[in-house]
Amino acid sequence: MIFPPAFFTSMIHVMVHLPDEVSRDLKTSVRNKAKLEWSIIQAWVAYEALTFCGMYLKDVETTFNHPSLNNDGGMRSEKLSIFA
Numbered sequence: 001m002i003f004p005p006a007f008f009t010s011m012i013h014v015m016v017h018l019p020d021e022v023s024r025d026l027k028t029s030v031r032n033k034a035k036l037e038w039s040i041i042q043a044w045v046a047y048e049a050l051t052f053c054g055m056y057l058k059d060v061e062t063t064f065n066h067p068s069l070n071n072d073g074g075m076r077s078e079k080l081s082i083f084a
Contacts (some may be wrong), residue, residue, distance in 0.1 A: 004063035029043035030036055 026040055030039045031043070032039045055064045057065070
């Protein structure tokens, strides 16, 4: 009722639901209900630190450096045999 129908493209409509998604995501990171802000900050710092370490570890397989699931290790030829 507030916005005209022409206003609602799909990307604008997603922005209407973003605050609900953010609040749901933040609620899952709360561990101490007596200190909400500190608990959210602590969870965010831990997430950022683990992400940073996971991107730069060379010897440990993480989500950032693991091989793709369909990689069979073979060499890829330039042309397929059916098109030769």
